[in-house]
Amino acid sequence: MISSIAELIADRVGTMPASERRAAQTLIASYPMIGLKTVAEFSAAAGVSSPTILRFVARLGFQNYPEFQSSLQDELAAQLQSPAIRTLNPPSPGGTASPMLEATLDNMRETFRHLSDKQLADIAARLADRRGKTFLIGGRFTDPLARYMAAHLAIIQPEVFHLAGQESMWRDRLIDMGKRDVLVIFDIRRYQDSLLRFAEKAHERGVQIVLFTDQWLSPIARFARHVIAGRTAVPSAWDSSAALFVVAETLIGAVTRQLEAEGAKRIREMEGLR
Amino acid sequence: MISSIAELIADRVGTMPASERRAAQTLIASYPMIGLKTVAEFSAAAGVSSPTILRFVARLGFQNYPEFQSSLQDELAAQLQSPAIRTLNPPSPGGTASPMLEATLDNMRETFRHLSDKQLADIAARLADRRGKTFLIGGRFTDPLARYMAAHLAIIQPEVFHLAGQESMWRDRLIDMGKRDVLVIFDIRRYQDSLLRFAEKAHERGVQIVLFTDQWLSPIARFARHVIAGRTAVPSAWDSSAALFVVAETLIGAVTRQLEAEGAKRIREMEGLR
DNA sequence: GGAGCGCTGTATCGTATGTTACGTATTTTG
DNA sequence: CAAAATACGTAACATACGATACAGCGCTCC
Structure with missing residues (x-):
């Protein structure tokens, strides 16, 4: 099951053309911050053109760029709002039971x-x-x-x-x-x-x-x-x-x-x- | 010393008019996600008009809305890159806030x-x-x-x-x-x-x-x-x-x-x- | 009670942004 | 090797976004 955009990319990066792959790598490298910026900035960072970025997000299954950004934001929000997950994952010290x-x-x-x-x-x-x-x-x-x-x-x-x-x-x-x-x-x-x-x-x-x-x-x-x-x-x-x-x-x-x-x-x- | 926008807001919220304070409270409540969305969405969530949001970010010292968003993103990026800070902050934020x-x-x-x-x-x-x-x-x-x-x-x-x-x-x-x-x-x-x-x-x-x-x-x-x-x-x-x-x-x-x-x-x- | 000031929303504007069409380059295939 | 298909970027476009001007309102202070 795919639960994050990062996994989605890893899953499909193989089927992408060269330029889009560069976009993917750029996004993963500073995940997910670049994806929150504008298409122009993203494309510049990846060294490709704007349309390539748009084709890239389209290939991931998003209708348009804003939808892609919202998705990233939701992911971030989920991460930030539950510090419990992060604190509990490296299981609690001393075995706090509750x-x-x-x-x-x-x-x-x-x-x-x-x-x-x-x-x-x-x-x-x-x-x-x-x-x-x-x-x-x-x-x-x-x-x-x-x-x-x-x-x-x-x-x-x-x-x-x-x-x-x-x-x-x-x-x-x-x-x-x-x-x-x-x-x-x-x-x-x-x-x-x-x-x-x-x-x-x-x-x-x-x-x-x-x-x-x-x-x-x-x-x-x-x-x-x-x-x-x-x-x-x-x-x-x-x-x-x-x-x-x-x-x-x-x-x-x-x-x-x-x-x-x-x-x-x-x-x-x-x-x-x- | 003020190192985050959240602190900046806490510092100045007292000097703000009512509507801008609502904006501040809305942002703090789901910090910082709402600030990454558009002015229109932010204003709707806070129940105020768009110009109020813009005046709010202006009062915080930002030239324009995009600059404010970039600042939030930088902050997020810093937090994400070093989750250690986040885990360490609660135990000893310098002088134990409360x-x-x-x-x-x-x-x-x-x-x-x-x-x-x-x-x-x-x-x-x-x-x-x-x-x-x-x-x-x-x-x-x-x-x-x-x-x-x-x-x-x-x-x-x-x-x-x-x-x-x-x-x-x-x-x-x-x-x-x-x-x-x-x-x-x-x-x-x-x-x-x-x-x-x-x-x-x-x-x-x-x-x-x-x-x-x-x-x-x-x-x-x-x-x-x-x-x-x-x-x-x-x-x-x-x-x-x-x-x-x-x-x-x-x-x-x-x-x-x-x-x-x-x-x-x-x-x-x-x-x-x- | 009246004048002045500050706060807030409406309406409008310019522009940056995402989007699309199209032409060129590159690769693939018979 | 030719021809077709795919990939990619340039440039033009439309939209939606942030910014601004302005007017109405309430509040405070004479």
């Missing part, structure tokens, strides 16, 4: 790799801003994450609300929301219409939206001021929210640090109330 | 090191046992974990109940619990008396208790049939529940696999009900 764990760890590293300290700091600053209220809400499976975050934030600052229950209940809270307020939304596949509708309404009111979503981005990203895209792929029937969970914990920690002075006092008071 | 992340990853590895496959399989089998009911409950900060697990388990099997609300409400449910039933409890420092009391009563009725706790073990461990001890130490004012979260997800996956036949049917039915 592929689930390995995938989760990879997800977290990937998620944080796309997440700069500055972004996190910005979001933390926004959440720590005491001038406005903070609302949190989540989808079917992610609502617990919203609760988790709310449970912590509510301790270090006032005016933190988790929106639970029915959709109509949230809508009634919209009236309390304004420009200085922050709405934290958790939404991963399959994205919920109800959340999208709610986000849109909140956005119209000028509420700042912080969105936790997966790598394919919930449509709510349209309205969000800050977007956190977590990796969710694991060898399971379900998507994993673990990476988002860790980001949430990181943010909780950062906000706590910012509110240290006031927060510490609050916490002490709360302890006293027990 | 100590929080590092600590969390360590916690997970440690947690799973003390957790045998057999233990996990046993617990999964117990949870998949359809003869009894499943109850889940958690403490102040861990209740969301119980909810998360309940949300998933409830889909693949009937008779899954999350115990919420006030203590007196749980107590009333004790009457429904018997020897064939399982009670999943989440309890980390500072351990809650209410949970301990509840666990004891359930234990007296012969309920099988599965306990998620921290490395110092909640006193509930006395009554538990299975104990999962997760590492919780992180450089933050709060303890981390991330390791327990991952164990929970692992169990959810394992139970799902065991109930595949019945579970799949249930899931399909549920989808149909939407």
Whole structure:
């Protein structure tokens, strides 16, 4: 079975005329980068004419050059998006038994790799801003994450609300929301219409939206001021929210640090109330 | 020092207008593939207009779109030619970007090191046992974990109940619990008396208790049939529940696999009900 | 409440790109 | 050795792509 263009070429290079073979060799030599450039550059690198390149890709079975390029890109994307394959292939050191764990760890590293300290700091600053209220809400499976975050934030600052229950209940809270307020939304596949509708309404009111979503981005990203895209792929029937969970914990920690002075006092008071 | 376009974006995303930020987020989410496609495709994916994309790349310092694409390609080429860099980056990116992340990853590895496959399989089998009911409950900060697990388990099997609300409400449910039933409890420092009391009563009725706790073990461990001890130490004012979260997800996956036949049917039915 | 500024999308334009037609060179075959 | 078929490049073409000008809109700041 042929699963990559490189294999496809190796398979058919024998039946090609001389010039096309040179094209093939050039592509393989710096696979697949040259194939992503223009026909002119490709032909120049191979030392042949443009039509030869086009005949070459046609012989590989592609209708036109863009289709060939898309194919290469898809291949690349598959390689890049699953570092797990690469990390697992040279089998895990020490015999870490659980592929689930390995995938989760990879997800977290990937998620944080796309997440700069500055972004996190910005979001933390926004959440720590005491001038406005903070609302949190989540989808079917992610609502617990919203609760988790709310449970912590509510301790270090006032005016933190988790929106639970029915959709109509949230809508009634919209009236309390304004420009200085922050709405934290958790939404991963399959994205919920109800959340999208709610986000849109909140956005119209000028509420700042912080969105936790997966790598394919919930449509709510349209309205969000800050977007956190977590990796969710694991060898399971379900998507994993673990990476988002860790980001949430990181943010909780950062906000706590910012509110240290006031927060510490609050916490002490709360302890006293027990 | 800025060595990749991703960092460049992270650096400047704060100074960008809303639409360009959407472009940035879209690119980062599926980095860097979208940037290799045409302006039209990029703009469509980001939900903005073409000129916005062009202004976005201009703001990053590129003269034109092709130059931006070449830059991305060069970056990709460098990554592909030395996969070693990619594998080495996560462990030690110079000064470990996020100590929080590092600590969390360590916690997970440690947690799973003390957790045998057999233990996990046993617990999964117990949870998949359809003869009894499943109850889940958690403490102040861990209740969301119980909810998360309940949300998933409830889909693949009937008779899954999350115990919420006030203590007196749980107590009333004790009457429904018997020897064939399982009670999943989440309890980390500072351990809650209410949970301990509840666990004891359930234990007296012969309920099988599965306990998620921290490395110092909640006193509930006395009554538990299975104990999962997760590492919780992180450089933050709060303890981390991330390791327990991952164990929970692992169990959810394992139970799902065991109930595949019945579970799949249930899931399909549920989808149909939407 | 009004004036100014900045952001964003629509419509248009020029051009670089992929594509095709055709003529010449090279090889193959009877 | 002649004749045909195939291979290859040059040059002209059409399309789709990136770039730009402009107008509408919302926001901020007097």
